[in-house]
Amino acid sequence: MIGFFPGSGSSIGKWYFMTEVSIEKLTKDYGQGPAVNSISIRIAEGEFISLLGPSGCGKTTTLKMIAGFEDATEGAIRFDGRDVVHVPVEKRDIGMVFQNYALFPHMTVEKNLAFGLEMRKTPKDEIRTRIARVLDMVQLTGYSERYPRQLSGGQQQRVALARALVIEPKILLLDEPLANLDAKLREEMRVFIRDLQRRVGITTVYVTHDQAEAMTMSDRVVVMFGGRIAQIGTPSDIYERPANLEVAEFVGQVNIVRGKVGNRIVSTAFGDIPVSGDHAAGTELMLALRPEAVELLPVSSGADGVPAKVLSSYYSGSLVDYRLELAGGATVSVQTFPRTRFADGDQVLVHAPADRFWPLGSAA
């Protein structure tokens, strides 16, 4: 328990109250069936966790319950073991960043940053030093007298971040904070927020519908559909070992390859793929195959592969996306580096390593 800012007892870079957050069987029901349905998540001290899912999946409602803007219908939210479900927002000691920044338009940057500290009755001179520190942290030194409308979108977002952090909250909550920024700035801010979070080491919950954002920033990702958790795991867990078809399709592109289960193998258009686990022989199984796991080779190479015809290709600079038709009639998406280019209509060999197939479960 050490402070980040001078005056709160520390001179090193890390703050501070590393809070463990535990969500237990949390449910929210607005009266038309649960919007959030008995979800449980344990967030470690200093962990960066993302709630990822399509709109209406319950991720924002979950965040609002953690913040205290929504009452939980059932379940517990514990900060370091203490249930905060009945603690009002203003007493929860959270830092929150909103999608549209939500800066106070009638106050300067400095007044915006001072607001939370004034609520905490922090002495005036400490407010001043803390604001200077946090402005330096978000690289906005010299902007303290500006009004929000005089700042760019990215600068406003950084002020919002600074305002949430300057109060040294137990936990940082971000609700789609980058959704209103343009693509280039969004990527910069991803790195910026992630670096900042690592430096201060604050426990963070980040809500997004953008899978790339969730993947690049998070320690772990919670994928939600229809108010339930579909999967919790590291970004590579989610991407390479998706729990089911929905997760596989939501996170990145994927080919679904169907095959008949035999004795510890699945017979597919790509040949027999060994699978582990119990799958009743004779049933049909779906396998996930990521487009970039597949290799394309010229027919002349005589390599091991399934013959296919190029239907179309999309060049995007660093990568090329192909649509291919296999000999059997199935189509497959492939993503490669543009080192070797194939033209539409070319015959190629498709090589998909057996260990890149991931079983998703029985086909309906």
Next chain:
Amino acid sequence: MNVPAKKRFGPLLLIAPAALLIGVFLVLPYLNIVLMSFRMPGQGTPYGPGFTFGNYGKFFSDFFYISQVINTLWIGFLTTFICLVLGYPVAWQLARGASAFRAVGYALVLSPLLVGIVIRSYGWTILLGNNGMINRTLIGFGLIDRPLGLMYNSLGIVIALVHVFLPFMILPLMSALQGIDPSIEAAARSLGAGRITAFRRIVLPLAMPGIQAGCILVFVLSLSAYVTPSLIGGLRVKTMAVSVVDALIDTFQWPFGSAMALMLSLTGAIMVMLFARLTRMKWKAN
């Protein structure tokens, strides 16, 4: 400098229609009233020959008129304040409430404006009179044994004016509150402000332009209201506007009526300026 005539007169031509409109409909009549207020009172005519300061002298020397100004201002203040207190929650609901309520609520707020002001004021005389519905009901239930004085006094006028002018408070308030992003208030709460502090430090200053507009509208309308005060106040209580009309029409004293009308405008304008100044300072201090 050789500026082509077209360039020189172009802008003047563009503002000409607006200038003409303001000139003919606002400035000229006002100047005429100012002029009239300095004319001599007439015998059997609206005004006599020559000019005098006597009309203003009569106004300031008689405490009756001064007290009438004070009473009119007091009615204006009360009406404005009550409209603000009653209107704010309605405006809030209209701005932030469930959308089903909003459409109905908006229609309800506007609906009184569809009924003529004479009819609405007359409606109040039916309710407020000594033999009116309110008094009869209270007597019928044995709650009082003599009728309450609800009419022919300032109280009755304020009650009726609040009803008549409430929409003019609600509408600007509503549009100001609609302009405040709900997440701004949420941000204040997340930073440790309770509901009341968030309201005082964040919502109120941001709603101030709407509060200002609504208050000024209602105040000015209350000062110049004629129909409602004359119907409810009767002969017993007269506001400035009623006295002005009396002077102009009943006693045929155009010069004195004009002087009174100008004094009413002047005090109203001073009050509005003071109010605007006060609220602006409050806003900046935050």
